[in-house]
Amino acid sequence: MARDLTEAFGGRPVRVSSPQGRFAVEASLLDGTVLDQAEAYGKHLFVEFDPSRIIGIHLGLIGKFRILAGSEPTPPAPPRLRISAGGVAAELRGPQVCQLIGDAERRAVMARLGADPLRADADPELAWRRIHGSSRSVASLLMDQGVTAGVGNIYRAEVLFRHRVLPHLPGRELSRLKWNRIWADLVALMELGVRDARVDTVRPEHTPEAMGREPRVDRHGGEVYVYRRAGQACLVCGRGVRTEVLEGRNLYWCPRCQRRS
């Protein structure tokens, strides 16, 4: 989204408004000014205006930020934030956070975030130290934005499946080798996700074409091994995919493919 916003509006004066109303005062302050660029860190989005005024955005669970070209139909609900220029409009609905901040506040947010697999400046060593010294489960640690920033419920379940790691394994029992492989995989998977704008985690040898099965595209639009497949047969071994609520979020894993290792 940051890349798309920068491409659509970067370096240009933009119209900024809040049809829904809750960002109206801030929007009027930015209206007509130049949008420099947008940047993402973990799940946070920073839309930067000249001079150093920033819209800090977090979509949360239900927020959506869409870029509509020309006369594409717009959803019925009025957007919290609307940015437009030259016939292109970006509309934000249902965000957990949308606020006008300065550079100091942005730095404070970034300072408490862990390693973001999508960023060149990511520090996987920092994440390793947190994981290696923790009795918490790797499933919990991967969802902790202070450990790995940007990893969410789908990538958590899928990367643990791909590396045959039981989600309940304490962080301190994860080997360095496993972590190195998991981190490299997160980088590859999430870059693929950005490229295709969907979450796909199934290896070539397990794709529907290779296995002679029907595609099982999840509602989020991608092909996955275990996420939201509770009770269905594991794509690799056929056992029923298990699920449980962990810290308020649904966790999925295969009890045969994933072991304490």
Next chain:
DNA sequence: AGCTCATGGCGAG
């Protein structure tokens, strides 16, 4: 039409 749940995270208790 109404209900439930969801790629998340905060504050209260």
Next chain:
DNA sequence: TCGCCCTGAGCTG
């Protein structure tokens, strides 16, 4: 741990 924020999609009826 729970309730809540807030929108939309998928279900039921």
